[in-house]
Amino acid sequence: MHNPDVYIGTIKPLGQGVSSAIAKRQVDGSLLLTLEGLEGDEQAALEYHGGADRALCHFPREHYAWLRQQFPEQEGNFHPPALGENISTLGLTEDNVFIGDIFRWGDALIQVTQPRQPCYKLNTWLQCQDLSLQLQQSGRCGWLYRVITAGKVSGDRPLELLTRNSEMSVAQAIAIAYSMPFDEEQYRRLMSAAGLAASWQKMMQMRLLNRKIEDFNRRLFNSEKKE
Numbered sequence: 001m002h003n004p005d006v007y008i009g010t011i012k013p014l015g016q017g018v019s020s021a022i023a024k025r026q027v028d029g030s031l032l033l034t035l036e037g038l039e040g041d042e043q044a045a046l047e048y049h050g051g052a053d054r055a056l057c058h059f060p061r062e063h064y065a066w067l068r069q070q071f072p073e074q075e076g077n078f079h080p081p082a083l084g085e086n087i088s089t090l091g092l093t094e095d096n097v098f099i100g101d102i103f104r105w106g107d108a109l110i111q112v113t114q115p116r117q118p119c120y121k122l123n124t125w126l127q128c129q130d131l132s133l134q135l136q137q138s139g140r141c142g143w144l145y146r147v148i149t150a151g152k153v154s155g156d157r158p159l160e161l162l163t164r165n166s167e168m169s170v171a172q173a174i175a176i177a178y179s180m181p182f183d184e185e186q187y188r189r190l191m192s193a194a195g196l197a198a199s200w201q202k203m204m205q206m207r208l209l210n211r212k213i214e215d216f217n218r219r220l221f222n223s224e225k226k227e
Helices: 063-070 072-077 120-126 131-138 170-178 184-191 198-210 217-221
Strands: 005-008 012-015 018-020 031-034 056-058 102-105 108-115 143-149 151-153 159-163
Touching (some): 120 217
Antiparallel strands (some): 102 108
16 A cells, blocks of 8 residues: 655646646645545646546656656756646556556545656746656656545545556556557557546547557647658
8 A cells, every 4th residue: 555645736827828737735634536636636728637537647756766867957846746746656656557457545436547648838847848758758657547436535545456457557558659669459458458548548549540650749849740
């Protein structure tokens, strides 16, 4: 079992015409986790953030040491919750957390739905031009949850794995989505993972339909692919 640090934030301007709720603050004590997320937490750009399949963001605390090494000029910035996560723990990583895993957290039940998709707002927020790309290429993305049962949660209540529902780790999902060449068999394998977010089901279906991998540049850098 793993006791989490818990963070919430409200939407604020980041500059360059961009708004985000990436600036989080730690919450001590009990708070309500609803089907849409933690009470008092907000998300901007709802087509990419929030919603039933993306109610909570979890980023492993151990990744921050790697980030400080990668970006020494900004090392003072790399401490939880710098990446806008709601949950930070030690001991849970992309390698040992699986798509569809159901955890008990306090009175609530939550399920892993997808890896986080790093975006350009991280670059702006932490003043690192290729931070989102580095996270994606290294597989240090974190992951998202849906809330199966709402309830009271807190940092004093551990995350307890109840059921494992697939053989697809978050690390494997990241590798299939971002590091491999086009592979229909692997896309179908990922889609078969119980609990996978609807948006990831759609992403894999579109790859199979279009016979190509989508352009990552708009998400990673807020730019279109240059031919």
